[in-house]
Amino acid sequence: MFRFAVEFIGADTLEGRAFADKWRYAEFRHAFRVTTVVWGLSYIAEAAVQLVIIQLASTTFAKTTSQVLPLLFTGAVIAWNISYAKRGQRRGALLEAAARARGDRAPEMPA
Numbered sequence: 001m002f003r004f005a006v007e008f009i010g011a012d013t014l015e016g017r018a019f020a021d022k023w024r025y026a027e028f029r030h031a032f033r034v035t036t037v038v039w040g041l042s043y044i045a046e047a048a049v050q051l052v053i054i055q056l057a058s059t060t061f062a063k064t065t066s067q068v069l070p071l072l073f074t075g076a077v078i079a080w081n082i083s084y085a086k087r088g089q090r091r092g093a094l095l096e097a098a099a100r101a102r103g104d105r106a107p108e109m110p111a
Contacts, residue, residue, distance in 0.1 A: 001039060002032040024109045027095065031088045038084075039077055046073040 009016040
């Protein structure tokens with residue numbers, strides 16, 4: 001998800017480089033790991049739900065849900081992702097301000 005975000009922002013832009021530079025912070029890396037896991041699990045759950053529907057419901061209903069269910073799951077995960085990102089940005093700003101007040105230096109980039 002991190003690489004997707006960097007490419008979406010633009011890896012060679014000022015914003016993209018500033019975003020990629022945040023990888024040095026453990027909290028930032030953790031947030032992207034959580035995001036990646038949530039997206040992956042949501043698609044596994046969507047496939048499991050669809051499998052149950054295919055096994056138990058009519059062909060017409062299964063066909064309809066196969067077109068709608070991915071949109072519902074994706075919409076739900078996008079809503080969660082936006083909320084999670086906003087909370088992370090607020091928390092990151094607070095941590096950055098506290099570190100600046102203490103005079104801390106930014107951590108080195110992980111190898």
